[in-house]
Amino acid sequence: MNPVVHDPFATKGAEYVVVLVFLAVLPLFWRYLNGAPLLAPSRVRAAQRQVLSGWFHLPEGAFYHPGHTWAAPAGARRFRVGLDDFAQKLLGTASRISLPEVGMRLAKGAPAWGVEVDGRRIDLPAPVAGRIVARNEAALRDPSVINGDPYGAGWLLEVEAPRFTSGAGSLLRGDRAKRWLRRAEDALRLRMSPEVGAVLQDGGVPVPGIARALSEEAWEELARELLATR
Amino acid sequence: MNQAGFASTARAVGARGLWRFLVSELKPKGPLLTAFNLISAPIIVAAAVILAIRFTKGLSSVTNLSQDVPWGLWIGFDVVTGVAFAGGAYVLTFLVYILRQERYHSIVRVTVLNGFLAYVFYAGALLFDLGRPWKVVNPIIGNSFGVSSVLFLVAWHFMLYMIAAFVEFSPAVAEWLGLRRARRALSALTLGAVIFGVTLSMLHQSGLGALYLMAKGKIHPLWYSEFIPLYFFVSSVFAGLSLVIFEGTISQRVFRNRISEDHRARHDDIVLGLSKICAGTMFAYVFLKVLDIVHGQKFGLLTTPMGQWYLVEMVAFVLVPLAVFTEAVRWRSQTLCKVGAALTLVGILLNRLNVTIIGFQWDIPVRYIPTVYEVVVTLGVVLAEIWVFRWVIYRMPVLSMPPTWAMDADAPPVAAPRAAA
Amino acid sequence: MNRRGFLKTLGLAGATLTLPRTGKAAETETGTAPYGVLVDTTRCAGCNSCTYACAEANGLPEPEDPEAVTRPTTDQWTAVRGFETSKGEVFVKRQCMHCLEPACASACLTTAMKKTDDGPVVWREDKCMGCRFCMVSCPFSGPKFEYSSANPRIRKCVLCADRLREGAPPACVENCPEEALTFGRRDDLLRIAHKRIANAPDRYVDHIYGEREVGGTSWLYLAGVPFEELGFPTDVGETSYPSLTASFLYSVPMVLTLGPALMLGMAKAARRDENGEAASAAAIPPAVEDEEVRS
Numbered sequence: 001m002n003p004v005v006h007d008p009f010a011t012k013g014a015e016y017v018v019v020l021v022f023l024a025v026l027p028l029f030w031r032y033l034n035g036a037p038l039l040a041p042s043r044v045r046a047a048q049r050q051v052l053s054g055w056f057h058l059p060e061g062a063f064y065h066p067g068h069t070w071a072a073p074a075g076a077r078r079f080r081v082g083l084d085d086f087a088q089k090l091l092g093t094a095s096r097i098s099l100p101e102v103g104m105r106l107a108k109g110a111p112a113w114g115v116e117v118d119g120r121r122i123d124l125p126a127p128v129a130g131r132i133v134a135r136n137e138a139a140l141r142d143p144s145v146i147n148g149d150p151y152g153a154g155w156l157l158e159v160e161a162p163r164f165t166s167g168a169g170s171l172l173r174g175d176r177a178k179r180w181l182r183r184a185e186d187a188l189r190l191r192m193s194p195e196v197g198a199v200l201q202d203g204g205v206p207v208p209g210i211a212r213a214l215s216e217e218a219w220e221e222l223a224r225e226l227l228a229t230r
Numbered sequence: 231m232n233q234a235g236f237a238s239t240a241r242a243v244g245a246r247g248l249w250r251f252l253v254s255e256l257k258p259k260g261p262l263l264t265a266f267n268l269i270s271a272p273i274i275v276a277a278a279v280i281l282a283i284r285f286t287k288g289l290s291s292v293t294n295l296s297q298d299v300p301w302g303l304w305i306g307f308d309v310v311t312g313v314a315f316a317g318g319a320y321v322l323t324f325l326v327y328i329l330r331q332e333r334y335h336s337i338v339r340v341t342v343l344n345g346f347l348a349y350v351f352y353a354g355a356l357l358f359d360l361g362r363p364w365k366v367v368n369p370i371i372g373n374s375f376g377v378s379s380v381l382f383l384v385a386w387h388f389m390l391y392m393i394a395a396f397v398e399f400s401p402a403v404a405e406w407l408g409l410r411r412a413r414r415a416l417s418a419l420t421l422g423a424v425i426f427g428v429t430l431s432m433l434h435q436s437g438l439g440a441l442y443l444m445a446k447g448k449i450h451p452l453w454y455s456e457f458i459p460l461y462f463f464v465s466s467v468f469a470g471l472s473l474v475i476f477e478g479t480i481s482q483r484v485f486r487n488r489i490s491e492d493h494r495a496r497h498d499d500i501v502l503g504l505s506k507i508c509a510g511t512m513f514a515y516v517f518l519k520v521l522d523i524v525h526g527q528k529f530g531l532l533t534t535p536m537g538q539w540y541l542v543e544m545v546a547f548v549l550v551p552l553a554v555f556t557e558a559v560r561w562r563s564q565t566l567c568k569v570g571a572a573l574t575l576v577g578i579l580l581n582r583l584n585v586t587i588i589g590f591q592w593d594i595p596v597r598y599i600p601t602v603y604e605v606v607v608t609l610g611v612v613l614a615e616i617w618v619f620r621w622v623i624y625r626m627p628v629l630s631m632p633p634t635w636a637m638d639a640d641a642p643p644v645a646a647p648r649a650a651a
Numbered sequence: 652m653n654r655r656g657f658l659k660t661l662g663l664a665g666a667t668l669t670l671p672r673t674g675k676a677a678e679t680e681t682g683t684a685p686y687g688v689l690v691d692t693t694r695c696a697g698c699n700s701c702t703y704a705c706a707e708a709n710g711l712p713e714p715e716d717p718e719a720v721t722r723p724t725t726d727q728w729t730a731v732r733g734f735e736t737s738k739g740e741v742f743v744k745r746q747c748m749h750c751l752e753p754a755c756a757s758a759c760l761t762t763a764m765k766k767t768d769d770g771p772v773v774w775r776e777d778k779c780m781g782c783r784f785c786m787v788s789c790p791f792s793g794p795k796f797e798y799s800s801a802n803p804r805i806r807k808c809v810l811c812a813d814r815l816r817e818g819a820p821p822a823c824v825e826n827c828p829e830e831a832l833t834f835g836r837r838d839d840l841l842r843i844a845h846k847r848i849a850n851a852p853d854r855y856v857d858h859i860y861g862e863r864e865v866g867g868t869s870w871l872y873l874a875g876v877p878f879e880e881l882g883f884p885t886d887v888g889e890t891s892y893p894s895l896t897a898s899f900l901y902s903v904p905m906v907l908t909l910g911p912a913l914m915l916g917m918a919k920a921a922r923r924d925e926n927g928e929a930a931s932a933a934a935i936p937p938a939v940e941d942e943e944v945r946s
Contacts, residue, residue, distance in 0.1 A: 014524045022517040029513055033506060033556055061562070174498050290798035297724070297795050300783035328914050330921040361781020361796060361803040365761065374761040374778045380896050381784045382760035383903060421918060429910035433903055440899040444754045444788035444892045447884060459899050 063171035065127035130161030277610025306586030312352030317470025319345025320431035387434035394427035450589035547577025685770030687869035694831035697742035701823035708822030746808035749869035754892030755785035771810035866891025
């Protein structure tokens with residue numbers, strides 16, 4: 001063998017450059033990979049088929065809190081939250097909604113906002129924990145947008161939830177959400193007086209304000225019970 | 231109900247009852263004339279016939295192996311690729327029992343079963359390739375310890391890992407047989423078996439790569455590296471998890487009525503979680519491969535035909551699935567997860583075959599191309615494994631919930647799942 | 652693994668130099684190195700006498716047309732091949748190189764392949780399981796396998812190990828009419844080879860193939876043309892092949908020690924967080940974790 005001058009570390013410098021590139025790209029990749037899912041509510045609605053679970057709409061791509069509020073990704077670590085079709089239909093058109101101020105913190109599962117119907121206030125739970133970064137002023141001015149489009153224009157708050165992933169397990173989505181909503185529907189059916197039930201089961205979709213249709217006197221209790229977050 | 235029914239019988243009748251139960255359980259449970267059975271049965275029979283010829287007339291009667299290419303499809307696919315695909319078992323047991331990622335708990339059993347069977351069948355297929363299989367006990371019984379051999383290490387690790395994987399799976403067997411006390415004892419061994427199994431897996435996954443360290447000069451330099459063991463180990467993580475994703479989507483369909491509600495409900499989130507792990511591992515793997523190109527100063531080789539083949543493997547079957555997995559996680563898309571897993575599996579298959587067959591002795595005049603017999607035997611091994619897998623799934627609580635007595639026996643913190651049903 | 656390699660891997664190479672040599676090797680006349688054969692390709696006429704002698708000595712079938720066989724086979728352990736070179740046709744006898752640190756022996760998981768103290772690398776039928784890892788590992792593709800047999804053997808030159816024990820040289824060396832083959836202790840052969848190169852620098856290239864290749868081989872070659880032209884693999888390097896796996900094999904006990912210890916610790920650390928984990932893994936419907944009012 002011809003003695004060749006061999007430098008075992010000839011490529012060491014280049015290797016360190018590769019490692020530096022790796023270290024520089026890794027956090028970007030990591031943030032990208034772990035960033036909030038890209039499905040913003042508007043795109044959810046455009047891209048996903050509207051799922052009608054029995055009487056109620058349940059778009060895929062959103063996460064549902066058992067207290068009938070939803071959260072849907074809206075950019076990096078941001079979520080839009082609102083109340084779901086079930087709550088909207090149960091309560092009917094709100095006369096007023098009260099939203100917490102921008103900058104405040106939401107605790108998951110704790111009452112986050114109130115919906116006033118006929119001067120009586122129902123509080124609904126926050127589906128995610130985080131800091132409020134925006135409020136839907138349009139919905140504040142005219143709460144009926146919630147009834148018109150509960151998952152789109154009817155959003156209520158935008159929340160920055162940096163640690164969303166760890167809490168996602170307790171929110172519902174996909175088939176789990178469907179089953180959960182079906183159970184909620186069953187619970188609603190049990191509450192129905194036969195004559196109202198007959199009307200509804202004729203194929204008619206419940207009118208806004210089911211709770212009132214069921215029990216004019218005690219609708220508030222009924223609404224609380226069905227929206228309760230046990 | 232099967233388990234519960236047997237449990238009472240077992241106590242009443244004892245050993246004879248156990249025997250009768252086992253005999254009755256050997257009978258098939260599903261319909262016999264399914265499309266899968268009609269296709270797979272003749273292949274398995276054909277494989278058996280081919281193997282009979284192979285053992286009477288020598289390897290050359292059915293294989294294209296030569297003095298230049300002593301290891302072909304039966305090693306390159308069955309053993310090297312099959313074991314990489316079985317890597318999901320050690321990754322998942324690590325996630326669940328070491329890191330306590332409980333959300334993956336519902337798929338641990340099926341994955342460990344899959345891994346265990348893969349080792350039994352694929353490492354078992356090694357026997358078909360051995361010229362003198364009746365001597366296979368030599369490195370085990372102690373009269374001929376070739377401790378300097380990587381294959382010695384791999385052989386021992388295969389054997390020990392099979393034991394560890396069986397111990398990990400054994401509570402399911404105990405539940406099937408209704409053996410409560412045995413189940414308690416076996417469950418207590420799980421953490422030990424997992425720790426042992428994960429360590430062994432790290433070593434023999436990389437060991438399969440180390441087998442080829444001395445084939446320097448025979449493997450195309452783009453695939454030969456002093457870091458082959460590391461590449462084999464790292465890629466076994468995403469290979470194994472991709473198979474878990476892939477196998478899970480099939481199981482979800484085929485064994486629909488065996489799958490517990492709890493399992494099905496969590497499957498989407500599990501797939502997303504596994505996809506994220508795949509994406510992270512592949513990201514690091516890409517840089518590891520770049521480092522090898524830099525370290526070995528192999529840039530010039532990339533423009534050769536073999537170099538383009540290398541780029542096909544790296545771009546189409548590593549970078550693309552990496553991007554697909556990443557986007558799948560971002561969009562929470564099950565479909566993309568499955569696409570990523572499928573691409574990754576193809577990529578791993580390509581990589582292992584590139585090291586063991588395609589890039590092995592790439593410059594000799596007569597290249598090795600497996601015979602149709604080798605392919606049939608390989609298919610037969612895979613199909614036979616699926617038969618046994620199905621047999622177990624239909625009998626033991628793998629995808630379905632364990633019997634209630636077993637769940638009651640488990641520690642309180644995980645008492646919740648039954649609420650789902 | 653031979654004794655030298657074994658001690659070296661233990662890191663005792665330095666110590667052995669100071670120890671007095673004992674045993675059979677020390678009693679021989681000219682040195683302690685293993686036996687080897689020096690092939691002078693400039694002398695070989697390609698007569699194949701070695702091939703016939705090899706077959707007879709090792710009980711192989713008599714070669715029918717040895718000139719047609721250019722590489723050793725299961726039935727013909729040595730093969731002479733002619734190469735058209737810049738200095739005309741050159742004949743090269745090839746067989747197992749009997750490496751000082753053979754890849755095949757270190758690859759063998761049953762120690763069927765074994766480097767004997769005398770130099771030959773031999774194969775032992777009662778141990779071999781036929782895995783052919785030796786063939787995968789050998790840089791010279793020396794071992795050949797009987798693919799067409801139901802009871803296959805690994806076949807290759809064994810440097811006439813039985814004859815060596817009786818004090819006779821290998822059959823091929825004894826029967827070479829051109830004295831192209833020289834048998835002896837390897838260090839003696841190297842001295843002879845260097846002397847030949849020094850005496851006739853025009854006749855030889857200044858390179859003894861096997862002196863340093865793959866850590867040294869027992870068969871050594873002299874040639875008048877560069878060894879690439881004679882079909883020798885020149886990219887095999889000078890480190891022994893077993894050392895390619897040494898760092899992997901030595902890391903195994905480390906991993907087996909460190910792995911379980913680390914994982915026990917990790918399992919313990921993860922269990923401490925179990926309360927938090929269990930909450931997020933709770934089943935449907937999930938419990939509301941936080942009853943605090945927003946602040």
